[in-house]
Amino acid sequence: MNENKYRNTKQREQILNILLKDKSHPTASDIYDKMKVQFPDLSLGTVYRNLNILVEQGKIQKLDFGSTYDHYDGNCCYHSHFVCRQCKKVYDLGCIEDDIEKVQQTTNHKIESCLKKYYGVCENCL
Ligand SMILES: [Zn+2]
Numbered sequence: 001m002n003e004n005k006y007r008n009t010k011q012r013e014q015i016l017n018i019l020l021k022d023k024s025h026p027t028a029s030d031i032y033d034k035m036k037v038q039f040p041d042l043s044l045g046t047v048y049r050n051l052n053i054l055v056e057q058g059k060i061q062k063l064d065f066g067s068t069y070d071h072y073d074g075n076c077c078y079h080s081h082f083v084c085r086q087c088k089k090v091y092d093l094g095c096i097e098d099d100i101e102k103v104q105q106t107t108n109h110k111i112e113s114c115l116k117k118y119y120g121v122c123e124n125c126l
C-alpha cells in the first residue's frame with residue numbers, strides 16, 4: 001500500500017517535471033510515451049489520473065483546443081496560445097496578466113483562469 005503511494009508520488013513528480021521542461025503542450029499520451037522508459041508498468045489511465053490531480057492542485061493547466069485530446073501546460077501564469085491549424089503545434093504567446101488586472105479592476109469578479117487562443121498557420125508551415 002505504502003509502496004504504491006510512493007510510486008504514485010514519483011510518477012506524479014515525473015509528469016510535472018516533463019511538463020515544466022516541455023513547452024510543446026503535450027497530450028496525456030505524449031507524456032505516457034516519455035514516461036514508459038522509466039516506469040514500464042505505467043498505464044495511460046494513471047497518467048490521466050495524475051494529470052487531473054496536478055490540475056486540481058493548480059500546478060499545471062489543462063488546455064482544451066477542441067481537438068480529440070486535451071493538452072497540458074506546465075506554465076501556470078496567465079498567457080495566451082497560438083494554435084497552428086496545419087501542424088497542430090501549440091505556441092505560447094505573451095503574458096496576459098494586464099488584461100486580467102483590467103477586468104478585475106472594472107468588475108468585481110475574481111478571475112481564476114483565462115485561456116486566450118489564436119488560430120492560424122505558424123511560421124514553420126508558411
Ligand atoms: Zn504549423
Ligand SMILES: [Zn+2]
Pocket residue numbers: 025073075079080081091092
Ligand atoms: Zn502555454
